[in-house]
Amino acid sequence: xxxxxxxxxxGIVGGSTNLEEANAHxxxxxxxxxxxxxxxxxxxxxxxxxxxxxxxxxxxxxxxLDLWEHVRPLPYMENYRLPRQANRSSAGKYLLGELKRIKxxxxxxxxxxxxxxxxxxxIDLYNQNRRMLRRLTDLHISYPHLISSRRLYTVINxxxxxxxxxxxxxxxxxxxxxxxxxDGQAGDGHVRLLLSGTLLEPFEVLDYIEEFGGTVVADDFxxxxxxxxxxxxxxxxxxxxxVDRQLKRIPSAAFDIEQNPRRFFLTGLAKGKKAEGAILLHxxxxxxxxxxxxxxxxxxxxEGIPATRIETQFGGSGLGQxxxxxxxxxxMLGGESR
Amino acid sequence: xxxxxxxxxxxxxxxxxxxxxxxxxxxKEGGRPVAWVTAVFPVEIIYAAGLFPxxxxxxxxxxxxxxxxxELSTAAEAKGYAGDLCGYARSGxxxxxxxxxxxGKILEPDLLFCCNTQCGSLPKWxxxxxxxxxxxxxxxxSPRVGLETDRLCIDYFxxxxxxxxxxxxxxxxxxxxxxHLTEVLHLSNEACRLWNEIxxxxxxxxxxxxxxxxxxxxAPIVTMRGTREAVDYYRALKEEIEExxxxxxxxIPEERHKIYFDHIPCWPKLRWFSELFASQGALVVxxxxxxxxxxxxxxxxxxxSLAENYTHEFVNRCFEYRVNRKxxxxxxxxxxxxVLFSNRSCKPNAFGLYAKSKxxxxxxxxxGAVFEADMADLRLFSEDQVLAKLEPFFEQLH
Numbered sequence: 001x002x003x004x005x006x007x008x009x010x011g012i013v014g015g016s017t018n019l020e021e022a023n024a025h026x027x028x029x030x031x032x033x034x035x036x037x038x039x040x041x042x043x044x045x046x047x048x049x050x051x052x053x054x055x056x057x058x059x060x061x062x063x064x065l066d067l068w069e070h071v072r073p074l075p076y077m078e079n080y081r082l083p084r085q086a087n088r089s090s091a092g093k094y095l096l097g098e099l100k101r102i103k104x105x106x107x108x109x110x111x112x113x114x115x116x117x118x119x120x121x122x123i124d125l126y127n128q129n130r131r132m133l134r135r136l137t138d139l140h141i142s143y144p145h146l147i148s149s150r151r152l153y154t155v156i157n158x159x160x161x162x163x164x165x166x167x168x169x170x171x172x173x174x175x176x177x178x179x180x181x182x183d184g185q186a187g188d189g190h191v192r193l194l195l196s197g198t199l200l201e202p203f204e205v206l207d208y209i210e211e212f213g214g215t216v217v218a219d220d221f222x223x224x225x226x227x228x229x230x231x232x233x234x235x236x237x238x239x240x241x242x243v244d245r246q247l248k249r250i251p252s253a254a255f256d257i258e259q260n261p262r263r264f265f266l267t268g269l270a271k272g273k274k275a276e277g278a279i280l281l282h283x284x285x286x287x288x289x290x291x292x293x294x295x296x297x298x299x300x301x302x303e304g305i306p307a308t309r310i311e312t313q314f315g316g317s318g319l320g321q322x323x324x325x326x327x328x329x330x331x332m333l334g335g336e337s338r
Numbered sequence: 339x340x341x342x343x344x345x346x347x348x349x350x351x352x353x354x355x356x357x358x359x360x361x362x363x364x365x366k367e368g369g370r371p372v373a374w375v376t377a378v379f380p381v382e383i384i385y386a387a388g389l390f391p392x393x394x395x396x397x398x399x400x401x402x403x404x405x406x407x408x409e410l411s412t413a414a415e416a417k418g419y420a421g422d423l424c425g426y427a428r429s430g431x432x433x434x435x436x437x438x439x440x441x442g443k444i445l446e447p448d449l450l451f452c453c454n455t456q457c458g459s460l461p462k463w464x465x466x467x468x469x470x471x472x473x474x475x476x477x478x479x480s481p482r483v484g485l486e487t488d489r490l491c492i493d494y495f496x497x498x499x500x501x502x503x504x505x506x507x508x509x510x511x512x513x514x515x516x517x518h519l520t521e522v523l524h525l526s527n528e529a530c531r532l533w534n535e536i537x538x539x540x541x542x543x544x545x546x547x548x549x550x551x552x553x554x555x556x557a558p559i560v561t562m563r564g565t566r567e568a569v570d571y572y573r574a575l576k577e578e579i580e581e582x583x584x585x586x587x588x589x590i591p592e593e594r595h596k597i598y599f600d601h602i603p604c605w606p607k608l609r610w611f612s613e614l615f616a617s618q619g620a621l622v623v624x625x626x627x628x629x630x631x632x633x634x635x636x637x638x639x640x641x642x643s644l645a646e647n648y649t650h651e652f653v654n655r656c657f658e659y660r661v662n663r664k665x666x667x668x669x670x671x672x673x674x675x676x677v678l679f680s681n682r683s684c685k686p687n688a689f690g691l692y693a694k695s696k697x698x699x700x701x702x703x704x705x706g707a708v709f710e711a712d713m714a715d716l717r718l719f720s721e722d723q724v725l726a727k728l729e730p731f732f733e734q735l736h
Contacts, residue, residue: 024692025690025692025693026689027680027688027689027710029422029682030685030689056481056482058458059457059458059459059685059686059689060685060689062458062482062686063657063685063686063689063690064689066656066657066658066690067657067689067690067693069657070657070690070693070697071693079482081481081482083479083481083494084454084458084461084477084479085477085479088498088501089497089501090494090497090498090501091479093494093497094479094481094490094493094494094497097490097493097494098481098490101490256452256454256461256462256465256477256479257465258465258468258469258474258475258477259469260465260469285422287422287423287458287459287462287685288458288462290419290420290422290423291419291423291427291459291462291463291465291466292462293418294417294418294419295466295469297418309418
């Protein structure tokens with residue numbers, strides 16, 4: 001919808017930055033994702049933005065927009081109030097209303113309506129993007145020596161901040177080249193891992209995994225598989241199609257579905273991708289994760305999938321310690337002997 | 339409220355809360371479904387459906403007031419529930435896993451109902467509990483509301499109330515009694531009206547009743563609004579306050595200043611705070627927290643009215659609305675300063691508080707302070723740190 005309005009969608013994730021100014025506004029016990037994103041804004045590093053939409057995924061995100069608006073206002077600021085339940089008919093009806101509200105706001109800011117035709121074109125562009133990123137992911141899983149975990153996730157994250165048309169052109173070339181290169185190549189003996197968490201951070205984790213003989217074959221990060229799974233149904237009217245996709249997203253800790261289906265999704269994913277172990281990257285102070293991680297670990301254990309939990313922070317993760325933990329875990333899985 | 343200054347009604351409070359807890363246990367034994375609910379939830383529907391509403395948050399507050407949150411929490415933390423989660427949630431989850439029950443065992447749910455106007459912690463806690471106790475769970479979703487009346491949210495809430503009533507009918511096997519709902523709403527209106535008249539008495543100079551008294555007397559408005567008992571209780575309390583006004587009995591010995599306080603009190607330190615403020619001649623007179631239960635339902639349009647009241651509760655509103663509301667309380671009670679509690683257990687109230695404090699100082703010219711602590715867990719409380727924030731504040735009052 002943002003793209004169809006003629007704006008440039010730019011995905012903000014936290015980062016390594018000076019938190020001094022943010023400390024005056026957001027308590028140290030807020031997650032490092034929110035703190036470092038706000039810090040980047042306070043330092044003026046996000047002044048190129050004309051607007052900001054923050055989805056309601058947790059209490060921190062719910063409060064962040066208002067605070068941001070107060071300390072560093074942008075011309076257009078909006079909350080995306082996702083429904084917290086997805087399995088009753090009221091959710092779809094409400095979400096359609098919420099998307100219409102946001103569409104109207106974008107149209108007012110833009111000064112012109114967003115035409116259905118433009119919305120369909122944008123949906124196609126993003127569907128293509130996700131399809132190509134999924135193809136790239138498949139290539140990585142089968143041939144990790146051709147495209148490493150680090151490179152795969154770097155490409156996914158780049159697509160969150162680069163013009164999508166350009167990303168798709170580059171992806172087409174990359175996928176084409178890799179498909180040529182893989183002729184006659186066989187997969188190798190990396191230890192196959194599932195990673196799970198809110199956000200993939202720090203990326204050095206991927207280097208350590210490969211250093212000790214592993215590769216990532218599945219994940220559910222917002223800046224990973226969660227970002228590229230599932231297409232928008234082009235048979236439906238555009239807004240209805242966006243609602244349909246949102247309500248069918250893979251299970252998340254941020255949404256309240258009583259049986260925590262994410263734990264079964266994760267064990268199913270691990271089995272489907274033949275993962276030999278799982279690392280839960282737990283963003284410190286991430287409340288939805290805090291409530292679910294015990295269940296998720298227990299579900300892994302019940303399915304006989306070795307799993308470990310590692311706490312991470314944007315800009316503040318102790319890399320040495322993380323490397324040691326991954327080394328030990330990989331040793332247990334027999335990574336270095338392969 | 340000093341020890342010498344205890345309300346007669348306190349005895350009645352102990353009795354009705356004891357009766358309420360016994361009724362819960364009797365319901366459990368007698369096959370009347372026990373329904374867990376959250377504090378800002380249309381409990382009127384639960385009462386009208388003949389279910390027994392139980393408030394795990396109240397359990398959390400009692401554990402906190404008895405200074406045992408950290409003991410219960412240890413059992414939750416041992417399972418991997420992080421120590422930075424809401425203290426009430428850690429108490430509840432801890433009690434589920436613990437062999438020890440220092441405040442008695444939490445009343446196990448047959449059904450769980452949660453409204454997320456207050457926060458995202460409650461739904462997650464209830465989800466965990468629903469799985470632990472293997473009981474069905476229903477979430478009433480309330481998207482955040484801005485400055486204006488939000489029709490989209492109200493309509494969504496009404497749709498969900500219908501879904502919830504169908505869910506209850508399926509669980510109980512009985513059709514929902516809308517006539518009974520009207521009676522319950524009438525009683526709820528009465529209790530809310532009396533409660534708010536009681537809170538208003540804090541505006542008198544000197545006042546017979548303040549925020550710390552309200553914290554003591556609030557359990558029935560939270561847990562029993564919609565019942566005759568709550569109406570009778572607040573009628574008795576109101577009479578006692580009127581009697582105190584006649585006799586000139588005041589909340590603190592020498593009231594020189596009135597203070598606004600947000601939000602939830604620090605339960606294990608309630609007396610410490612109340613004595614600290616009293617020692618400065620300062621009476622805490624109002625808080626958004628105790629003023630939460632100020633509903634007014636239109637009996638002609640019960641579901642619409644429930645949706646309007648509960649979705650537009652202050653805890654679900656935007657930054658600007660909340661700042662305006664705080665300032666309007668400060669004006670109404672003519673306060674001399676404000677103290678804001680950055681509560682580790684309550685992210686929606688704590689995040690943004692420093693910016694709010696600055697804005698309120700600019701808009702009102704009043705002195706103010708923000709302190710860091712936890713409403714429940716004494717491990718996250720330091721007297722020295724709180725005093726370091728409050729002592730300079732008290733100096734500004736003189």
